[in-house]
Amino acid sequence: xxxxxxxxxxxxxxxxxxxxxxxxxxxxxxxxxxxxxxxxxxxxxxxxxxxxxxxxxxxxxxxxxxxxxxxxxxxxxxxxxxxxxxxxxxxxxxxxxxxxxxxxxxxxxxxxxxxxxxxxxxxxxxxxxxxxxxxxxxxxxxxxxxxxxxxxxxxxxxxxxxxxxxxxxxxxxxxxxxxxxxxxxxxxxxxxxxxxxxxxxxxxxxxxxxxxxxxxxxxxxxxxxxxxxxxxxxxxxxxxxxxxxxxxxxxxx
Amino acid sequence: xxxxxxxxxxxxxxxxxxxxxxxxxxxxxxxxxxxxxxxxxxxxxxxxxxxxxxxxxxxxxxxxxxxxxxxxxxxxxxxxxxxxxxxxxxxxxxxxxxxxxxxxxxxxxxxxxxxxxxxxxxxxxxxxxxxxxxxxxxxxxxxxxxxxxxxxxxxxxxxxxxxxxxxxxxxxxxxxxxxxxxxxxxxxxxxxxxxxxxxxxxxxxxxxxxxxxxxxxxxxxxxxxxxxxxxxxxxxxxxxxxxxxxxxxxxxxxxxxxxxxxxxxxxxxxxxxxxxxxxxxxxxxxxxxxxxxxxxxxxxxxxxxxxxxxxxxxxxxxx
Numbered sequence: 001x002x003x004x005x006x007x008x009x010x011x012x013x014x015x016x017x018x019x020x021x022x023x024x025x026x027x028x029x030x031x032x033x034x035x036x037x038x039x040x041x042x043x044x045x046x047x048x049x050x051x052x053x054x055x056x057x058x059x060x061x062x063x064x065x066x067x068x069x070x071x072x073x074x075x076x077x078x079x080x081x082x083x084x085x086x087x088x089x090x091x092x093x094x095x096x097x098x099x100x101x102x103x104x105x106x107x108x109x110x111x112x113x114x115x116x117x118x119x120x121x122x123x124x125x126x127x128x129x130x131x132x133x134x135x136x137x138x139x140x141x142x143x144x145x146x147x148x149x150x151x152x153x154x155x156x157x158x159x160x161x162x163x164x165x166x167x168x169x170x171x172x173x174x175x176x177x178x179x180x181x182x183x184x185x186x187x188x189x190x191x192x193x194x195x196x197x198x199x200x201x202x203x204x205x206x207x208x209x210x211x212x213x214x215x216x217x218x219x220x221x222x223x224x225x226x227x228x229x230x231x232x233x234x235x236x237x238x239x240x241x242x243x244x245x246x247x248x249x250x251x252x253x
Numbered sequence: 254x255x256x257x258x259x260x261x262x263x264x265x266x267x268x269x270x271x272x273x274x275x276x277x278x279x280x281x282x283x284x285x286x287x288x289x290x291x292x293x294x295x296x297x298x299x300x301x302x303x304x305x306x307x308x309x310x311x312x313x314x315x316x317x318x319x320x321x322x323x324x325x326x327x328x329x330x331x332x333x334x335x336x337x338x339x340x341x342x343x344x345x346x347x348x349x350x351x352x353x354x355x356x357x358x359x360x361x362x363x364x365x366x367x368x369x370x371x372x373x374x375x376x377x378x379x380x381x382x383x384x385x386x387x388x389x390x391x392x393x394x395x396x397x398x399x400x401x402x403x404x405x406x407x408x409x410x411x412x413x414x415x416x417x418x419x420x421x422x423x424x425x426x427x428x429x430x431x432x433x434x435x436x437x438x439x440x441x442x443x444x445x446x447x448x449x450x451x452x453x454x455x456x457x458x459x460x461x462x463x464x465x466x467x468x469x470x471x472x473x474x475x476x477x478x479x480x481x482x483x484x485x486x487x488x489x490x491x492x493x494x495x496x497x498x499x500x501x502x503x504x505x506x507x508x509x510x511x512x513x514x515x516x517x518x519x520x521x522x523x524x525x526x527x528x529x530x531x532x533x534x535x536x537x538x539x540x541x542x543x544x545x546x547x548x549x550x551x552x553x554x555x556x557x558x559x560x561x562x563x564x565x566x567x568x569x570x571x572x
Contacts (some may be wrong), residue, residue, distance in 0.1 A: 002333070008363025012356075019351065087347030091406070094311040094341050095364040096333040252315050253267060 005097040009105025010112075013079050017113050024113070025120060028067050032121045035063055036128040039185060050187050051218040056129035061212040062184030063125070068118045068143070069150050069179055069204070073171050076110035076154030081161050084251075093252065099245035107155050111147035118143055132215065138223070139214035145230050146207050152237035159250050178204045183212075188220045203233050255325070256286035257414060257445050258310065263319030265305055265469075279305040281469040283319070287414075287447060292440055294460035294477075295449045296559055302469040303449040304344060307416050311341045323414060337365065340412030344419040344449075346399045350392035354383055357391060358405045365410035377405050380435065397428045404435070415439060417448040421455060433459055453559055465559060488551050489531060491518040494544035503541045507534050518545075 017024055040056035047055040083089040092102060125131050133139050161167040182204030188196050199205055200221070210226025213219035219226065244251070265280040279302045287293050297303050308314035310321050312332060320327060326334040349357050358374055378384045381401040386394060391402060400420070407415060417436070421429045429452075436446055436459060450456055456463055456477070463480055465473045473480070496515035507530065510519045518538070522529045538545065 002366040004366035004368070005364050008360055011363070012360050015356065016351075086349070087343075087345055088349055090311075090313055090341070090343055090347060091361060091364060093313045094336060094339070096336040096366060097364065098333075248315055252313065 002097050002101050005095060006101050006105045006108070009102065010109045013106060013109030014112065025117065028071060028117050029120060029124055032063055032067060032124055033128070035059070036125065040129055053216050053218060054129065057131055059185050060122070060125045060129065060131050061215045062208045064118050064121050065146065065204070065208050065211050066179045066184050067121050068114050068146050069175055070171060071114040071117050072110055072147050072150035073154035073157060073175060075113045076107055076151040077158035077161065077167055079106045079110055080155055080158035081167055089251070103155065103241060107148065107151040110151040110154060114147045114151065115143055118147070134217045135214040139211065142207070142211045142214055142230070145234060146211070149230065149234040149237055152234070152241060156237065156240050156244065159244055162250070178202050183208045183220055203229060206230060257289040257324050258287035259322045260285040260310070261320045263306070263309060263321060264317045265309060265314060266317045279469050280309070283471045285464060285471055285474060287445060289445055290440065290443055291461040292436065292446045292448070292459050293462050293464060294456035295447060295464045295466060296453065296456055297466035301466045303466055304418055306466070307341070307418055307447070307449065311339055311416060312336055338413045340407035340410065340415045342403045342407045342415070342417045342420055344422065346396065346403065348391045348399055348402055351390055353388050353390055354378065354402055355387040357402065358409050361406040362409040367410050374409060377408050381405050382431070397424045400424055400428070412444065414445045414447070417446065419449055421450065421452060487522055489520040489522065490549045490551065491520070491538065491545045492516065492547035492549070493518065494546050501541050501543070504537055507537065
């Protein structure tokens with residue numbers, strides 16, 4: 001394995017992030033703080049506790065998940081799309097690097113960035129509402145799995161996109177609505193029975209639910225099911241990436 | 254001697270770009286051996302297949318059929334070993350605009366899995382007159398400087414084989430001379446260099462061997478000197494004292510042409526032949542009472558040979 005190449009890609013991507021670190025961190029921290037102000041303090045103060053957890057605390061895992069998903073996709077898709085756009089991808093394709101090493105480098109860097117942001121969001125949440133973590137190892141596992149899975153999805157979007165519009169299309173039109181409808185701000189038990197069933201087709205429900213369980217021990221679906229669905233989604237992303245590299249889809253002619 | 258690159262019956266057909274479009278065959282059954290340590294110039298008009306050939310060898314484009322072996326390693330089955338030996342300077346100035354020169358060159362070395370070697374990077378940057386720009390972001394550099402950065406990136410992993418795709422396109426005369434000197438220096442150090450160029454003068458100046466590609470087919474590969482001797486014409490011009498209306502009947506056997514408004518007789522001959530016919534011609538000219546005041550000889554340039562080859566190929570004639 002060309003470990004040197006993985007390190008080079010990883011460092012290069014992280015360096016790109018550090019160049020704009022203030023805006024990379026400030027933007028999600030400010031928007032999350034606003035969520036806490038609006039949903040936690042202004043509106044949330046009128047809500048009753050959900051399963052014994054205050055509303056402000058209840059939304060913390062969902063907000064971290066929301067940020068983790070969107071940032072993983074944004075970082076990974078841009079990371080691979082930009083060299084395609086500028087043409088510098090020629091160097092990666094002509095280097096003695098396997099596809100697996102390319103994925104580890106780019107996806108590893110994207111996942112790292114979103115995990116760091118997730119932890120910053122968690123620290124920010126502590127400033128606003130009481131937060132406790134009942135199952136820290138499970139929390140870290142979900143954090144890692146979700147960051148890796150959605151960074152892989154971002155990588156796929158970055159390869160598929162042939163313009164900046166497409167790069168934004170999937171996150172804006174699919175991921176953000178799915179996240180908002182995935183129980184970030186509510187328990188799906190609060191929905192009518194029909195919509196509860198429909199919601200179960202939303203993969204984000206399982207991520208948010210499992211992640212919330214790691215914090216407060218409460219969940220909409222069983223922890224085991226959440227973990228299984230996360231692995232299924234990870235497997236799907238890996239299968240698509242394997243196909244992309246086997247066929248050279250949008251990378252090689 | 255075993256070739257350092259062996260291209261065997263390589264073909265590449267691009268799929269249609271849109272529904273209803275036609276597939277495009279960019280390479281047709283190309284076979285080529287590159288000798289270790291030589292400078293090989295690949296000439297061809299726009300769209301002839303030069304860049305596609307280079308891109309296949311470097312792993313950027315997947316061939317439709319055929320094989321390429323680099324230093325004994327199949328470029329697809331043993332891509333790590335093959336690519337480890339190859340450096341590429343592409344035609345387009347594709348650089349990371351926001352990175353510094355030092356970082357982007359170091360990144361290239363890392364991508365090839367080589368350990369950090371600041372001393373080597375410094376030497377490369379100094380050789381390319383980039384040392385004082387090492388901390389500059391690439392977007393602040395001129396086009397010529399960016400071209401040097403591309404070369405520095407390719408050299409950073411110490412390739413044995415270097416592909417230069419139009420290395421001097423759009424660079425000024427001084428930089429072109431610098432590039433040529435660099436290429437000669439690299440060759441002296443044992444690097445095999447394959448370059449494509451639109452500047453025939455460049456190939457004439459530097460190449461050991463020439464390959465001409467046209468419409469995806471390699472129509473000729475030859476030592477430059479032999480090519481110029483075989484296909485190059487040598488002409489003797491006789492500058493006349495008095496202008497003629499036509500070539501005199503007494504000189505008809507010499508197949509002369511009349512030029513420069515009748516003040517020049519032009520004789521085409523083979524300089525390698527035992528008898529060039531020059532002595533006999535001059536005797537006949539004197540015998541015909543034609544006075545002349547100067548003689549000049551001219552060898553046709555590689556450019557003239559190239560244009561003639563490509564034109565013949567377009568007309569379906571053999572070179």
